[in-house]
Amino acid sequence: MGERNLILAFESSCDETSIAVVEDGRTILSNIIATQIDSHKRFGGVVPEVASRHHIEQVTRCLKEALSKANVTYADLTAVAVTYGPGLVGALLIGVTAAKAVAFAHHLPLIPVNHMAGHIYAGRFVSDFEFPQMALLVSGGHTELVYIESENDFKILGETRDDAAGEAYDKIGRVLGVTYPAGKTIDQWAHQGEDTFDFPRAMEKDASYDFSFSGLKSSFINTVHNAEQRKVTLNKEDLAASFQQSVVDVLAEKTDRALDRFPVKQLVLAGGVAANLGLRERIERDMHQKHPATKLIMAPIKLCGDNAAMIGAAGYVAYQHQKRAQMDLNAEPGLSF
Amino acid sequence: MKILAMDTSNHPLSVALVEDWQLVAETTLNLAKNHSVYLMPTIESLMKSVDWQPEQLDRVVVAHGPGSYTGVRIAVTTAKTLATTLDIELVGISSLKLIAANVTTFAPEQLIVSFFDARRGNVFAGGYQWVSGKLVTSIPEKHVAFNSMLNALPSENRSTILVGELNDGLEEQLKNVTATQFKMAPENTTIPSAYQLALLSKQETPVKDIDGFVPNYLRMTEAEVEWQKLHPGESKQSYVREV
Numbered sequence: 211m212g213e214r215n216l217i218l219a220f221e222s223s224c225d226e227t228s229i230a231v232v233e234d235g236r237t238i239l240s241n242i243i244a245t246q247i248d249s250h251k252r253f254g255g256v257v258p259e260v261a262s263r264h265h266i267e268q269v270t271r272c273l274k275e276a277l278s279k280a281n282v283t284y285a286d287l288t289a290v291a292v293t294y295g296p297g298l299v300g301a302l303l304i305g306v307t308a309a310k311a312v313a314f315a316h317h318l319p320l321i322p323v324n325h326m327a328g329h330i331y332a333g334r335f336v337s338d339f340e341f342p343q344m345a346l347l348v349s350g351g352h353t354e355l356v357y358i359e360s361e362n363d364f365k366i367l368g369e370t371r372d373d374a375a376g377e378a379y380d381k382i383g384r385v386l387g388v389t390y391p392a393g394k395t396i397d398q399w400a401h402q403g404e405d406t407f408d409f410p411r412a413m414e415k416d417a418s419y420d421f422s423f424s425g426l427k428s429s430f431i432n433t434v435h436n437a438e439q440r441k442v443t444l445n446k447e448d449l450a451a452s453f454q455q456s457v458v459d460v461l462a463e464k465t466d467r468a469l470d471r472f473p474v475k476q477l478v479l480a481g482g483v484a485a486n487l488g489l490r491e492r493i494e495r496d497m498h499q500k501h502p503a504t505k506l507i508m509a510p511i512k513l514c515g516d517n518a519a520m521i522g523a524a525g526y527v528a529y530q531h532q533k534r535a536q537m538d539l540n541a542e543p544g545l546s547f
Numbered sequence: 548m549k550i551l552a553m554d555t556s557n558h559p560l561s562v563a564l565v566e567d568w569q570l571v572a573e574t575t576l577n578l579a580k581n582h583s584v585y586l587m588p589t590i591e592s593l594m595k596s597v598d599w600q601p602e603q604l605d606r607v608v609v610a611h612g613p614g615s616y617t618g619v620r621i622a623v624t625t626a627k628t629l630a631t632t633l634d635i636e637l638v639g640i641s642s643l644k645l646i647a648a649n650v651t652t653f654a655p656e657q658l659i660v661s662f663f664d665a666r667r668g669n670v671f672a673g674g675y676q677w678v679s680g681k682l683v684t685s686i687p688e689k690h691v692a693f694n695s696m697l698n699a700l701p702s703e704n705r706s707t708i709l710v711g712e713l714n715d716g717l718e719e720q721l722k723n724v725t726a727t728q729f730k731m732a733p734e735n736t737t738i739p740s741a742y743q744l745a746l747l748s749k750q751e752t753p754v755k756d757i758d759g760f761v762p763n764y765l766r767m768t769e770a771e772v773e774w775q776k777l778h779p780g781e782s783k784q785s786y787v788r789e790v
């Protein structure tokens with residue numbers, strides 16, 4: 211048996227401060243996640259300056275806890291991995307700065323990790339990866355179809371042209387009086403209602419693999435406002451079900467066509483919105499019926515949201531591919547594949 | 548005792564290595580550069596140039612604000628993480644006090660007021676006096692309109708020394724204040740020195756709760772100010788929880 215590869219990973223791209231220790235890219239020894247959601251609920255969404263202030267309050271406590279929970283010391287570590295983008299610049303900077311300090315203090319290599327690659331690698335805790343591979347990444351900030359020809363080689367096939375899917379959930383949630391973040395409640399309501407409103411499926415038939423959710427969002431908001439003006443109360447479960455059906459149809463349809471065009475061995479479903487049960491059920495059924503030869507890997511629900519374990523898993527692969535950052539590593543809020 | 552001291556509260560970046568209160572090495576950049584890109588490489592190259600290893604350090608000293616929110620956070624995050632991970636002392640010093648300390652040649656009762664521009668006619672400012680070789684705070688630091696700060700200065704017949712960078716807007720306000728006597732300190736006093744920062748830490752007790760150590764922003768975020776107006780008395784102890 212060779213030496214253990216232990217990666218200390220940092221994630222602070224949005225409103226979670228997370229630090230993890232991951233062994234050999236596949237075993238989570240610790241995954242500390244401090245969430246600021248209760249703070250941002252006050253404002254109906256993430257306030258960047260508030261997020262940065264919370265990250266700095268949490269970072270060293272999470273660091274110590276990640277090591278003690280993993281039962282390792284700095285001397286045991288192989289490398290430090292950190293999310294350097296995409297995300298909120300002030301939030302990213304706390305993780306990047308802390309990770310650099312630890313790497314410097316203990317003479318450890320520093321591995322820059324793309325947050326979206328991290329989301330994909332949450333799937334690595336479920337199954338080994340085989341290539342070529344495709345990933346459907348759906349979160350509050352991103353909606354992307356990614357083609358992964360070989361390990362650590364990511365290419366975007368399509369992405370959202372306006373709102374991310376998770377963003378659309380939060381916006382229509384606000385209209386229904388659901389506190390931020392709205393995804394979970396809308397998902398629950400959707401399971402109790404029916405698609406009676408038949409909202410538009412944007413770009414479903416469009417040849418590209420891009421997404422758009424702003425038309426759906428506007429149509430939803432107009433429907434609710436018109437009803438309000440007519441003093442009619444609409445069934446919120448049916449509204450949720452109709453909205454979710456439209457989102458899921460578009461995501462599933464685009465994925466299906468991308469898989470027809472680019473046959474792959476595996477499809478990874480990941481990102482915060484991948485915890486949505488409606489989406490999981492639909493993709494599972496579609497894959498079974500239309501692409502039985504492609505293995506579906508769904509990120510564990512617990513690892514769909516932002517966390518450092520996924521950064522450790524992606525960092526492990528980047529480490530094998532000799533990806534290194536120096537002490538001048540900066541946050542890249544607009545980082546893409 | 549080996550000390551690493553750093554300040555990135557405003558445009559300048561200053562890093563010093565100090566041993567037994569003697570300067571070993573110092574770098575100060577006075578450029579509008581990205582502190583995130585330059586701070587760690589500056590520390591790394593300075594340490595290398597004097598052949599120090601991180602594990603030899605005994606204390607980290609940081610200017611903890613006020614100043615640019617992002618700038619202060621970069622130094623504070625670096626300092627608190629280094630102190631935690633190396634298990635060494637951490638001392639935080641006011642960024643305003645740091646430049647006030649550049650004025651050293653005056654009588655003990657001399658009031659030194661330092662300020663940083665905080666936009667829209669406002670400043671972060673505090674007042675200090677040298678007492679038995681120690682710089683003590685005599686006017687608490689606050690976020691305040693520059694002219695009301697100037698007008699509130701004591702008007703006894705001694706002149707206050709002002710330390711800070713005057714931009715056009717602040718200079719205009721300065722002209723309109725006549726009640727108090729003051730003079731501007733020479734321009735070179737506005738540049739922070741991390742060596743000075745290390746020296747200021749001599750009489751300070753190290754931070755006990757390093758995890759809880761955060762910048763002294765001197766201002767709540769706008770979002771929180773608005774929220775508190777609408778929800779008086781509703782603030783919680785902590786808004787962050789582990790999941």
Ligand SMILES: [Zn+2]
Pocket residue numbers: 325329349481482515516
């Ligand atoms: Zn994310």
